[in-house]
Amino acid sequence: MSNYDQEQGQVVVSTADFAKFRKGLVQALNDHQEQLLAHAQAIHTSILATADAEKDQALETRIATRIHKLLEGKTVHDRLGSRQVAQISVEDGYRLHRALVGPRPSAQQERHLLRRPTADLFPIQPMPPADAPTRALVRARNAEQKALLGLARQVHAEVVAHGAPAPVATRVRAALDRLADQLPPGAAARQIFQALVKAKPAVLVRPTVKHFPLVKASLTSVLEGDVSLRLDPVTRTVHWRVENNNHAVKRAWESNLGQVFHRLLGQMTWTRGTGGHFRYSSEYDVEDSRDYGGSASHISRHVGPLGEQAYARETGSKPSHPPTPRRLRS
Numbered sequence: 512m513s514n515y516d517q518e519q520g521q522v523v524v525s526t527a528d529f530a531k532f533r534k535g536l537v538q539a540l541n542d543h544q545e546q547l548l549a550h551a552q553a554i555h556t557s558i559l560a561t562a563d564a565e566k567d568q569a570l571e572t573r574i575a576t577r578i579h580k581l582l583e584g585k586t587v588h589d590r591l592g593s594r595q596v597a598q599i600s601v602e603d604g605y606r607l608h609r610a611l612v613g614p615r616p617s618a619q620q621e622r623h624l625l626r627r628p629t630a631d632l633f634p635i636q637p638m639p640p641a642d643a644p645t646r647a648l649v650r651a652r653n654a655e656q657k658a659l660l661g662l663a664r665q666v667h668a669e670v671v672a673h674g675a676p677a678p679v680a681t682r683v684r685a686a687l688d689r690l691a692d693q694l695p696p697g698a699a700a701r702q703i704f705q706a707l708v709k710a711k712p713a714v715l716v717r718p719t720v721k722h723f724p725l726v727k728a729s730l731t732s733v734l735e736g737d738v739s740l741r742l743d744p745v746t747r748t749v750h751w752r753v754e755n756n757n758h759a760v761k762r763a764w765e766s767n768l769g770q771v772f773h774r775l776l777g778q779m780t781w782t783r784g785t786g787g788h789f790r791y792s793s794e795y796d797v798e799d800s801r802d803y804g805g806s807a808s809h810i811s812r813h814v815g816p817l818g819e820q821a822y823a824r825e826t827g828s829k830p831s832h833p834p835t836p837r838r839l840r841s
Contacts, residue, residue, distance in 0.1 A: 788814070
């Protein structure tokens with residue numbers, strides 16, 4: 512079930528805790544980058560080692576299979592029993608894929624290869640027995656395939672003979688347009704196009720530090736998927752924002768950035784003038800607000816005295832948990 516939601520908030524910390532927060536954030540993010548680089552290098556080594564055994568599989572399929580195993584995670588045994596714990600997030604999976612597969616051609620670069628048409632691209636079906644009711648249909652279908660192979664060869668020869676700066680796909684489409692009156696109705700043009708035009712194959716790239724760069728100690732902002740974190744050293748404020756998307760807030764707190772943020776907030780000491788709160792809104796809150804009135808958002812999390820005060824102002828009551836200086840409530 513879909514649930515498009517978003518969240519934003521800000522937290523003020525003490526001067527000492529701001530430096531502690533930023534140092535912890537930088538360390539955690541860099542540790543994660545180094546971990547992703549290690550995963551990417553392991554996948555790269557594995558693909559090279561099994562190239563012969565997996566030669567019939569497309570490169571991107573082989574990469575995706577290994578990334579999926581990281582998403583499935585590993586079995587962890589603890590006092591709660593056995594459970595699967597993912598080693599990476601979905602967003603991390605996309606980053607690993609982008610690092611291992613060569614960059615896609617830009618709009619100005621050639622994205623396709625011209626392929627010579629062969630009979631296997633226009634397959635002929637075996638003729639059924641003489642008394643089979645489908646014999647006439649198969650004969651007609653085979654005749655059409657032979658005709659399309661001839662037209663495909665004609666298009667290929669024309670494109671080769673009149674090589675131009677235009678991309679391969681554009682030149683093939685133009686040739687097909689000129690032969691439109693010779694093509695049978697239906698998907699004939701598309702079949703010829705697919706037979707002649709082939710996307711350039713993916714290229715395996717050796718992952719390096721440049722694919723997973725480390726952040727600097729002076730970090731002021733970080734973006735991961737739909738969630739961003741911004742640090743303001745002047746006001747000692749940390750800003751959290753999750754853009755509107757399907758189940759975006761849940762994914763944000765489960766992401767590496769969200770888990771690091773949650774852990775660091777739990778290490779802060781909340782004193783007078785510090786703390787803050789987060790406001791949550793979903794598509795259902797917006798509908799209820801439109802139909803029945805009231806606010807389309809509510810306080811979803813709060814920390815410190817400033818968070819307690821905001822919660823009391825909005826609800827008219829104190830939070831159910833007594834004030835605890837080192838606790839993040841949600």
